Amino acid sequence: MKLPGGLDLNSMMQQAQAMQEQMSREMKEMVVEATAGGGAVNVKMRGDFQVMSIEFSPDLVKDGDVEMLQDLAVAALGEAHRKVEESLKGKLGGMLPPGLM
Secondary structure (H helix, E strand, O other), X not given: OEEOOOEEXXXXXXXXXXXXXXXXXXXXXXXXXXXXXXXXXXXXXXXOOOEEEEEXXXXXXXXXXXXXXXXHHHHHHXXXXXXXXXXXXXXXXXXXXXXXX
């Protein structure tokens, strides 16, 4: 379907779909790392928000403070999530016209 000015709507839709598929692949390949407690808890998360690993410092586990361990894990996961969202906004922002994001 041709739009005024010679723009082809079908071609534009195909390009948009290809860009979406490419971004999906890139996000799955991207890995962010976040820490909490000065490195006591380390989280790795993929760009599609899939948690790949959570590592705890052996010293932190020895202390036996379960509540602190839980709080640090939540903080590290939250930071990883924020980093993925920030990266996603950066990638989307580069594709969209100014003011749409």
